[in-house]
Amino acid sequence: MIWLSWRQFRFQACVGAVALALGAAYLLYLGMEIRDAHDAALARCGGSGDCGQALGQFQVEYRAPLIFLALGLGLALALIGGFWGAPLVAREFEAGTHRLVWNQSVSRPRWFATRLAFVALAGMIMAGAAGMLLTWAAAPVDEVAGDRFGTITFGARHLAPAAYAVFAVVFGTVVGLLIRRTLPAMAITMAGLIAFQFFVPNVVRPHLMTPERTTLAMTTEAVNQARNLGNISGGAVIGGITLPDHPDAWISRTSPLLTADGSPLAEDVFGACLDDPPKTGTGGTFGDTAACLGRLDLHLEIDYHPAARYWTFQWLEAGFCLLLSALLAAFGLWRLRRGTD
Template sequence: MIWLTWRQFRVQTLVAAIALVLIAAYLVYLGMDIRDAHDAYRARCASRPADCPSALAQFRSDHESTLLFLAAGLQLIPIVIGTFWGAPLIARELETGTHRLVWNQSVTRRRWLAVKLAFVALAGAALTGAASALLTWAARPFDETTGDRFSRIMFGARDIAPVGYAVLAFALGTVVGLLLRRTLPAMAVTGVAFIVLQFAFPNMVRPHLIAPEKATLPMTAQAINGAQNMGSITGGAVIHGLAVPGSPGAWVSGISPFRTADGRTLSGARFDECLNSPQRTGADGKFGDTAVCLARLNLHVDVAYQPKSRYWAFQGLETAAYLLLAGLLTAFGLWRIRHRVS
């Protein structure tokens, strides 16, 4: 049975091996380039401390777009595995009727499915895990310097989480193929379903895997100038991209609107007044006079955040959740093929 599965899957294995070699070659080159740039950044900071902020900004801008693109590309690998490896695995056999030949031999249905699932799932996990390990190694100086390990795209392309994604995508594709019994519809449904899952889990589930820490941050001019942006499409008195003092690299999962000293939300009209027509003070900083205007109102925000020390806890919990879902799908598939597929 293992030999038969290998014979059926050898072309995909060869393509995956060639792709992995090409990925490895590029990521080794990129990793060395990032390390050279990181050494130059540290040397510039050591010789001219005043230049550290600009040196960090240059280091970040030189590599951020490339690493974001690679992280997004790595998250496509599980989709490819689920769509092109998982969905056709059983659907093609049922569609063409070749499953009857195996079932008329000494191999049981469950063993037939279990061997296929184990062989291809291990191949998918190995491919994704190797690509993830290479990208994690290449990006390590950048991740340690910028502290962006919790960002939605970066988190899903580092360390062990991608392995869980790959195994779940494959199990999902296999079960969808088993249910639909047609290859092309199964591939389409698998691709769409896993893309939805990749969007929903980081936004709706990940923030609640561990109860966040909470803090109240006074909105001084300096704190406001450290944010990424302010305002919203609906005109809310909100601020985004704050850092938590004393907890560098923390993942800020929630920020309240601006609140006054008595705990009320700052009115949209007062916020717009500072945003659009603040008193001219000649203040510098990212938001300049707007930051000074808001700081005079004695505002604060309540934040929920995860310290960076919880990074591996989140990696483990998310990977375990995906593997558990994959296990449940596998169990359903083994039951289905025994009792419902003729």
């Protein structure tokens, strides 16, 4: 049975191996280039010890390419599900060859479980290797950015890609089992997996652990360290906040700007500071606006996860994907036992 699975899967496996080899060569080259650029950025600090500007430029230079690579890995996972998982059973039903297999000594559950496990293991190995290479290549940038919990980057690092690959293969196989037509199963699988990779970080991940809560005073300096102020509806909100005591923490929720008594800052007061602040000559990103807000005794309530929870989240998210995979595989076996002609 394993030999038959290999013979039927060898073309896809060879294509995947070639793609992995090409990707590995590029990531090794990119990783060495990133390390050379990181060393050069540190050298530009000189004896002053002020590396902020040099490391900021280094991060900006490589952040976008690494995000595109993470998105590419996510697309590759969808392709694994669509081209490896979806045809695994659907093609047999479409061609009618499943009847020949079931008339042999191999039972339906064994046939299904062996083929599924073989392809899922191959997907896990290839996606896991790609994820670890990308993790290694991006390590200096991730260290400077302090954003390992990023919506896009987290799922492309360490354990997560391997677990997502297993889910992709199982999901595609079950979709093919239900639809029994290869091309529609491939299309539905890829669309579903892309949606799944947006669903997990935005809906599931924030609830895997209970966040810690703290308050942060919005002094002039704190406002100037933010990335943006306000939103399109004119709300008194601030974005891109970091916690001084937890610089690499994942901030999962930030309240609107609150006054000393805990009430939201009035939008007209916020708008006045944003559009026409008193002229004080304050420097920084937001200048006079930061000074205007800093005099109002404002604060934020912030839910966050400390950086030390990173590996816990990796294991929990991987476990979530593997648990869903097991449930889907069990459903597939149950459906197969009910009889499909």
